[in-house]
Amino acid sequence: MPRTRSALPSPQFAASVDQGGTPIGPVRLGPGARTALRPGVAALHPGFWHTRREVNALVSLPQGPGLLESAGNLHNLRLAAGTAEGEYQGSYPFVDTDVFKWLEAASWQIAQHSDGDEGLEAEADRIIALVAAAQQPDGYLNTWFQIRKGGERYQDLRWGHELYCAGHLIQAGVAHHRATGRTELLDVACRFADHIDSVFGPPGSGKPIDGIDGHPEVETALVELYRETGEHRYLDLAGYFVDRHGHGLLGGEAYCQDRVPLREATNVEGHAVRQLYLLAAAADLATETGEAELRAAGERLWGAMTATKTHVTGGLGAHHDEEDFGDPYELPNERAYCETCAAIASIQWSWRMALLTGEARYADLIERTLYNGFLAGVSLDGERWLYVNPLQVRDGHTDLGGDQSARRTRWFRCACCPPNVMRLLASLEHYLASTDDGGLQIHQYVDGHYSGDVDGAPVSVSAETDYPWHGTIGLTVEETPTEWPWTLSLRIPQWCREFRVRCGDTSYDQTDAPLSDGWLRLERAWAPGDQVVLELVLDPRLTSADPRVDAVRGCVAIERGPLVYCLEQVDHPGGGLDDIVIDTTRPLAVKHRPDLLGGVTTVVAAGNRRHIPDAGWWPYRTAESTDAPAADESLELTAIPYYAWANRQDGSMRVWLPTS
Known part of the structure; x- marks a missing residue:
């Protein structure tokens, strides 16, 4: 039987820093990084994300x-x-990565020094010893090829995922070293990276293989291994792999980012997770090398993705077939793929772009994706998962089960998503704040503590908030140099149309606030105890899509603050949801429900259920049909946060609501 939360001590999530005060997290900049911002440090107190x-x-x-x-x-x-x-157990050549991602997640959790982590560390040690024992003398490690394929190597780069597996092993080794200071798993990772470096290289390098993996991942891992070890050839190897995508080494398909070189691309395409992992690596390389062309490509592709290929939940991927982005404005509902791993990859890429550029728009997408497209991927009890995250489940839906089920599943045959969710949640504090030589930037609002180094001096700010249910964020300066000013930057979310801020004797609102690139910048000589109160107005709102999104033309979605809402059949007895129509002339109301889904704020709307006459054997009518109109039944619509759907009973669900 799984252990229940009530039977265990509640962990206190301390700020993750090493003995030198450097933040512990998935991105640690190299000494020569050309970046606008540096990762800050955050600790979470009891509240939404702490839970x-x-x-x-x-x-x-x-x-x-x-x-x-x-x-x-x-x-x-x-x-x-x-x-x-x-x-051999399993149907895929990449099942080792499930182990490596769990080890990475465990490492980030161990870095928190929480109560009860001793058992987790012991389990990690046991599995690390097993991984090390499975590694071959020359550093190679992939159980599929070692066991199922009789030891053959690198004969199927398009589908074999050997370098993809290596990437996740490297990330686990880096995480474990940062969390514990120990080298057992990092040594395994370095041996594998050294082996790869001896085998792969461009024409004329004298290395036997000029090739890339069909699933990018090793590229960003190698950058992080360079950052951890200072070994520059790992950075060079990452650059080689990024550069060789788009040159036909895998047949020239968009599916595996081999159709066009990244620097020439104008939109994201192909397998969503693969594309996003490659772009995260490109952002890392631009950060470490200062290459303007790579940075420009990242900005261009991010802009195209958000403008034409991103669902309202932040989800990415229109096609079940090949887990593909699809065409611009092709954003279906019931057939939306929106793989949980794609949401995670989007957050990873956007965080790197936020650090590189300093622009708040990247943190805006992180917030939208965190609260919606990502968080929906795990059940409230932490035991069941969604691989795909549709925006509609129709009445009478027949679920085929398996990895692409619209029902939560205990585990998957392709179990990439669950340990991926674990590693992001375990390292979440890494994505909340940043610093530069001028001040501290707060990207995501949590009840907790933010800190960092500003021009050589430590600064820290505590926050009290019940965000996202309420929009008031109270900030108190706790540690600060008093001899010179610095800037506290607060992100004003893209969705926010009205806000107020009080800073000492000064008050601002959206008409006169000192905004820059989405940041509210407050510069002064701070003193311990100084307070700032930011109030973001969280009125519920109706959102419509670009008219080129055919699937939702004539529909609206309900949003409040960073949360996207949906209807579930369980809240609307007497029928399904396919015949529901929202009345946009009636105001939306807010109702907090501490008894529902762990405590949520619902949005209540007026609507109708249309009792449409049976069309007979043919579900089409002429536009001039004089059939009797549908009978309307007035209905109160209860919308819940999208992240909380599929936690009660199976049934229909929808985000986009017809207006007629």
Whole structure:
């Protein structure tokens, strides 16, 4: 039986820093990084995200080893290590990554120094020893090829995922080293990276293979390994892999980012997760090398993606077939793919672009994706998952099960998403704040503590808020140099149309606030105890899509603050949701429901259920049809946050609501 939250101590999530005060997280800039911002430090106090991380720490992460055991992932490592007998378990060549992502997640959690982490660290040590035993003497490690393929290597770069697996192993090794200071897993990662560096290289390098992996991932991992070790050839190797995409090495397909070189691309395309991992690596390279062309490509492609290929939830991927972005403005509802891993990759890329450019728009997308497209991927109890995140489940939906189910699942045959969610939640504090030589920037609002180094001096600010349910964020300066001024920058979200801020004796609103690139910048000589109160007005709103989005023309979505809302059948007895129409002439109301879904604020709207006469054997009519009009039944519509859907009973759901 899984352990319940009530039976365990509640972890206190401390700020993750190493002994030198450097933030511990997935991105640690190199000494020569050309970036506008540096990752800051944050700690979460009890509140919205603290609760989600608590469930991750006390339920999801502890269950990981058992699930990896039952799925055969750990058995495969024992086969490769020669300590077990039997058949290989699993249908894919990348099942090792489920282990590596769990190890990364466990490492970020261990870095929190929370109560109860001793058992987690012991489990991580056990699995790290198993990974090290499975590695071959020359550094190669992939159980699929070692066991199923008789030791053949790099014969199927398009589908084999050997470098993709290596990337996740490297990221786990870096995370474990940052969290513990120990090198057992980092040594495994370096041996594999050294092996790859001895095999792959451009024509004329004297290396046997000029090639890339069909699933980008190793590129951003190699940049981080360079940052961790100072070994520049890892950065060079990452640059080589990024540069060789788009030159036909895998057949020239958009699916695996091989149709056009990244620097020439004008829009994101192909497999969404693969594209986004590659772009995260490009942002890392631009940060470390200062290459303007790579930065320009990242800005151009991010802008095209958000303008034409991003769902209102922040979800990405229109096609189930090939997990593909689809065409511009092709944003379906019930067939939306919006893989949970794509949401995670989007956050990773946007964070790197935020650090590189200093622009708040990247944090805007992170917020939208975190609260909606990402968080929907895990159940409120932390035990069940969504691989795909549709925006509508129709009445009478027939679910085929499997990895692409519209119902929450305990685990998947392709279990890439659950440990990916675990590692993002375990490192969430890394994405909340940043610093530069002029001040501290708060990207995401949580009840907690933000700190960093400003021009060599420590600064820290505490925050009290019930965001996203309420829009008041109270900030108190706790540590500051008093001899010179610095700037506290607060992100004003893209969705916010009305706000107020009080800073000492000065008040601002949206008409006269000192805004710059989405930041409210407050510069002064601060003193401990100084207070700032930011009030973001959270009135519910109706959102419509660009008219080129055919799937939702004539529809609206309900939003409040950073949250996208949806209807669920369970809240609307007497019928389904396919016949629901919202009345946009009636005001929206807000009702907090502490008894519902762990405590949520619902939005109540007026609407109708249209009882449409049966069309007979043919579901089409002429535009001039004189059939009797549908009978309307007045209905109160209860909308819940999208992240909380599919946590009660199976049934229909929809985000976009017809207006007629």
